[in-house]
Amino acid sequence: MSNLFVDRSLEEVQFWGCIMKEHALFLRLGFTVDQSKLIQEASHFHTLFESIEERAASFTDNAEREHIVRLNMETYQATSHLWAFKRKVLELILSCKIITNNYPLFVDHASREAAYFMNRLEQLNKGILEPLPDAVINENVFFLRLMSDHAKFISHLLDPSERNLITEAADFSYQLDQLLFQAVDLEAMRPASQTSQVLRRLIEESRLMVQSLHDFKRTIKEMIEECRLRSVIHPLLADHMLREAHRFLDLLDRFEASLTAGPND
Structure with missing residues (x-):
């Protein structure tokens, strides 16, 4: 201990x-x-x-x-x-x-x-x-909002000529907002929304979305490092946002493990 x-x-x-x-x-x-x-x-x-x-x-x-x-x-x-x-x-x-x-x-x-x-x-x-099952929804609300913010920051810090990447970042922002609103709805449905099945679905949907965002952020970071991106994104900011996405993925793994180890509904 x-x-x-x-x-x-x-x-x-x-x-x-x-x-x-x-x-x-x-x-x-x-x-x-x-x-x-x-x-x-x-x-x-x-x-x-x-x-x-x-x-x-x-x-x-x-x-x-x-x-x-x-x-x-x-x-x-x-x-x-x-x-x-x-x-x-x-x-x-x-x-x-x-x-x-x-x-x-x-x-x-x-x-x-x-x-x-x-x-x-x-x-x-x-x-x-350790993460508590009761915290799964709150943590998802918090981190999904952060991830959505990151997508918005990337979209607005890219040079206007980076049209495809701006569209991709904006799409991430929209999809993350939808997932965030879904988590907020679950938060309002407590305690019925705290069954392991509901929480596992939330974790899995968050993981799939954040993994895609993580890969996108990694691409942005690599492009900045290789001077292939037109933007005003500071290299450290690109790495900063990537690390936070990785942190969220690690936390989702911990939540999943805690649900597996916990009592059945």
């Missing part, structure tokens, strides 16, 4: 800590040169999460539980401050007080991921280590 707590905590902190670090970088890159205070704040968060990521990597599987509990708590505090910064930036954009090169949806997207990470850290310190 203790080792599993350490393993899960370090996995979450290293993955999401890196995501938070990259969010800070993307925000910083999106600010204009006259927004020096915001650039400075974003740089601070980039450095902060870089140190958190390095600290998490320094622990071994045999680390003392109390040290990991402390790491989770300190990471939670850092993430809560970053979340507040993201919401402040979003308010500044929506109230037309600043203009940045980041879409409002991207800033909101990044703040949702920060809130998710904070919740996960709380769960870990409470001893909730």
Whole structure:
């Protein structure tokens, strides 16, 4: 139990800590040169999460539980401050007080991921280590929305001359939205929607769609690396979105395993 707590905590902190670090970088890159205070704040968060990521990597599987509990708590505090910064930036954009090169949806997207990470850290310190069947629908709603956002970002960051890829990205966005709405409907149908058969179908449909999106993202990433794509997509952003799709696929595998191991309906 203790080792599993350490393993899960370090996995979450290293993955999401890196995501938070990259969010800070993307925000910083999106600010204009006259927004020096915001650039400075974003740089601070980039450095902060870089140190958190390095600290998490320094622990071994045999680390003392109390040290990991402390790491989770300190990471939670850092993430809560970053979340507040993201919401402040979003308010500044929506109230037309600043203009940045980041879409409002991207800033909101990044703040949702920060809130998710904070919740996960709380769960870990409470001893909730493995995915629970009760969380399958909520997690699918959360991640399907992220994946749909990614498809929209790709579509709008491609050069207008990339007509076929823009159409493909827009189609992914539409299909993911339909799957998201289906998951939202299931969420409203609880508890009847929580039978293993219904949840397994949701997992399988999500897996098929996200695997296709993952392959599309990988193609976009490779094209950027090989200078074959006309876009304003930062190479790190392409890799960032690919890693999150991979994360969702891993989580779906865990959900499926938890349903298989659980009691029959």
